[in-house]
Amino acid sequence: MTSRLEPSPLFDTIKHFEQTNSDINQRITAITLEGVDDAGLLYELAIDWLLEQKHSENNFKTHRSELTTFLIWCWHVEQLKVEQVDRRLLTRYLDFCQSPPPEWIAYRNVAQFKGKEERLPNRDWRPFLGKTDNGIPQPYRLSASAIKTKLALLSAFFNYLIEMDYSERNPAASLLRSGRFKGNARHSGVPEDDEQMKSFTDLQWSYVMQYAQQSAAQNIADFARSRFLVTLLYSCYLRISEVAARPGFSPVMGQFRRDSKTGVWGFFVPLSKGGKSRTVALSDEMLDALKQYRTELGLPELPAPRDSTPLFVRHKAAGRGREQGVRHANLGVRQLRDLVDAVISGGADLAMTDGFDQDAREMRQLSAHSLRHTGISHDINLQRRPLSHVQADAGHDSIDTTSKYLHTSRVERHQTAKSKPLDHLN
Secondary structure: OOOOOOOOOOOOOHHHOOOOOHHHHHHHHHHHHOOOOOHHHHHHHHHHHHHOOOOOHHHHHHHHHHHHHHHHHHHHHHOOOHHHOOHHHHHHHHHHHHOOOHHHEEOOOOOOEEOOOOOEEOOOOOOEEOOEEOOEEOOOOOOHHHHHHHHHHHHHHHHHHHHOOOOOOOHHHHHHHOOOOOOOHHHOOOOHHHOOOOOOOHHHHHHHHHHHHHHHHHOHHHHHHHHHHHHHHHHOOOOHHHOOOEOOEOOEHHHEEEOOOOOOEEEEEOOOHHHOOEEEEOOHHHHHHHHHHHHHOOOOOOOOOOOOOEOOEOOOOEOOOOOEOOOOOEOOHHHHHHHHHHHHHHHHHHHHHOOOHHHHHHHOOOOOHHHHHHHHHHHHHOOOOOHHHHHHHHOOOOHHHHHHHHHOOHHHHHHHHHOOOOOOOO
């Protein structure tokens, strides 16, 4: 087991970031066995978040440093899940950072990992870097601006976790808005009217589906997979991690199952956020999409029980990672996200061609997870599905989370506001 007070790096450099590291995998497993049962899921989310920072090496290093320290504190010191962190616990973390244990402080910069082929953690690395005066270590302390920077970095990560439905709160943003760590306006939360749109409008979504259908019709071999992927994520409100391969899980066709009592087909999610499982009922159109996809793959229209056919496979052999050299291997989160992003971009191009420039620009800001938000929002606001039904299919812990989608469609709200009369009797 990993010692509670043994800091060790979690994320390698950009060059080696996506390589499988057995040492890290073993430590994540140990942390899980010690009681933090969602450590694996949170680690995958952290990797995805850091990948979005790859465009700037300095940005990547800054976020990597803060995430490493924060996760080590959560898992090794407090032994708690990140979703449990509230204002009180985050304040405790900041106090810890202002006065860390001496064994957590280094007085010279060292690499976090060593080795060319096999990357191993550098035992000389420490999360905190202190200063010396003529070789004498000085008392460690953080400035007020350093604390605010930490909160700003964590706030961005918590916003990502909220978008990915891992968490429902951002304690870092809360501390920046009020309290002794109150920051300036650029750290504060944005008002509702200025928030980034997370869902597609009806028009935008129609262009996404139009591109998906057209591209698949023109090239079944390359695009049938992408069309089915976006359809499944939207129709069943799935998180992309729920259909992606990861250590210990490979999604298969056998997860599509027929309910023996109702005769309705559904998609079984064996393990999701919080370690829960659920079955999402398929609409008639989603079932038709499944039949079409399987037919295009040369399979019977519907899967038999325990069908082990992979759900989404590579068309080309992987060049690196745990699936190196394997062609028909299940795709991981990043590969599936790239497929979805390509469809969204193609849909935006179609919208731009038709003169919807602003819609196209907004579409390019959305992500694979926006498909889940859009499916939920459409079913609540357009299809008028009962909230309790949507809650069960979405895997929300609380009906309050589902209820938020009643108010997330700002476009529809603005449209209905335009037609409000001043005198209902005249």
